[in-house]
Amino acid sequence: MNYRYVIILALLVSVVGLFITGVYFGGNAKSITIDDTTNFVIYQTKSTVDSIYYKITGKHIFPQTPLDESTKFKYIILKKYRLPPIVGAILVGLTLSTCGLMLQTLFRNLLSSPYTTGISSGVLFAVTLVIFINSFAELFSTFKVDENIIAGWCGGLLSLIMLIIIALRVKEVNGVLIVALLMSYLFRGISAYLMANGTDFTIQEYYTFIIGNVARVNVNNIFQMVISTIVFIIGSIFLIKPLNALLFGETYAKSFGLNVKKIRILILLLASFIVGVIIPYVGLMAFVGIAAPYLARPIIRTSDHRWLLPATMLVGVVLMLMCHIISLKYWVPIFYLYNIDRPAQVLPIGSILDVLGGLLVIYLVYNGEKKIRIQ
Numbered sequence: 001m002n003y004r005y006v007i008i009l010a011l012l013v014s015v016v017g018l019f020i021t022g023v024y025f026g027g028n029a030k031s032i033t034i035d036d037t038t039n040f041v042i043y044q045t046k047s048t049v050d051s052i053y054y055k056i057t058g059k060h061i062f063p064q065t066p067l068d069e070s071t072k073f074k075y076i077i078l079k080k081y082r083l084p085p086i087v088g089a090i091l092v093g094l095t096l097s098t099c100g101l102m103l104q105t106l107f108r109n110l111l112s113s114p115y116t117t118g119i120s121s122g123v124l125f126a127v128t129l130v131i132f133i134n135s136f137a138e139l140f141s142t143f144k145v146d147e148n149i150i151a152g153w154c155g156g157l158l159s160l161i162m163l164i165i166i167a168l169r170v171k172e173v174n175g176v177l178i179v180a181l182l183m184s185y186l187f188r189g190i191s192a193y194l195m196a197n198g199t200d201f202t203i204q205e206y207y208t209f210i211i212g213n214v215a216r217v218n219v220n221n222i223f224q225m226v227i228s229t230i231v232f233i234i235g236s237i238f239l240i241k242p243l244n245a246l247l248f249g250e251t252y253a254k255s256f257g258l259n260v261k262k263i264r265i266l267i268l269l270l271a272s273f274i275v276g277v278i279i280p281y282v283g284l285m286a287f288v289g290i291a292a293p294y295l296a297r298p299i300i301r302t303s304d305h306r307w308l309l310p311a312t313m314l315v316g317v318v319l320m321l322m323c324h325i326i327s328l329k330y331w332v333p334i335f336y337l338y339n340i341d342r343p344a345q346v347l348p349i350g351s352i353l354d355v356l357g358g359l360l361v362i363y364l365v366y367n368g369e370k371k372i373r374i375q
Contacts, residue, residue, distance in 0.1 A: 011314035088217030097316025100289025113289030118184030126155025156276015212283035212350030292316035
């Protein structure tokens with residue numbers, strides 16, 4: 001079997017294994033046992049199949065069995081508080097890692113990501129205004145949705161408009177990167193000023209958004225994230241050939257009749273769209289956009305985006321699921337070594353992602369993978 005097929009299959013198996021691990025052990029409720037989780041999965045599967053069958057035929061397949069209050073409460077915890085963050089971690093891994101790969105190919109720079117190219121800075125800037133300025137919070141709260149989410153969407157739109165203007169006026173792609181980076185410094189400077197004059201509560205909220213946390217994902221917003229992810233992935237698939245052409249530089253791409261300026265705008269449009277949709281729900285999650293593509297290249301051993309794109313997506317999902325599980329269980333070594341209770345708060349997934357991803361990348365560089373380049 002082709003080596004790359006084996007790698008993709010191994011990554012898929014890892015994703016499934018980590019997903020199952022997250023479902024069964026991705027929580028700290030001691031009252032929920034493995035049997036409870038298994039029964040919940042069976043119950044939800046039957047309920048879903050029965051609901052679909054009833055809509056088609058008007059009949060039920062499975063008999064309706066009422067649940068006792070204790071079981072009902074456990075199922076509510078599993079459905080509303082355990083599953084959504086796991087799905088959120090998967091969606092973040094799929095989208096932000098792919099976004100980082102496309103930007104690295106476009107800018108021919110392995111450090112390019114939604115964070116370093118300034119795309120996420122507009123989102124952060126808008127959310128910062130809501131957190132620290134009451135008038136902005138009141139304005140966005142009129143939409144009957146979490147004001148941070150509405151502000152994040154507006155910030156993503158702001159980043160998109162600015163990037164398109166820059167892309168249309170700047171001839172070289174590196175010029176786009178430089179201007180976008182300088183604009184991100186401007187946004188961060190304003191955010192730092194607001195934070196310096198904030199209260200302890202607003203600073204804590206700002207820190208939570210900066211570091212990232214999938215615990216904010218819930219059953220009410222998961223549908224929007226899923227639909228946006230599907231649209232993004234379809235758009236990314238259509239960009240595979242242009243991305244392969246850009247591997248050899250813009251001059252080479254132009255020689256094959258590729259409209260480089262148009263492709264540049266499409267990539268920035270797609271990246272800004274998904275960042276503006278996903279980040280308001282989970283926070284910045286900056287490192288996955290850099291780490292996942294970098295880790296995928298030596299694993300898949302090619303720069304062909306037909307293989308590199310799915311490998312990057314799966315590596316991003318594996319990273320996010322691993323970090324999510326570790327963030328819930330990070331107290332385990334401390335508990336066994338010192339026989340003390342776990343901390344009351346769950347460690348933010350963004351901090352685990354930065355540490356784990358950073359160590360992995362340093363390991364690769366130390367072992368000679370620093371020679372990897374986009375070619």
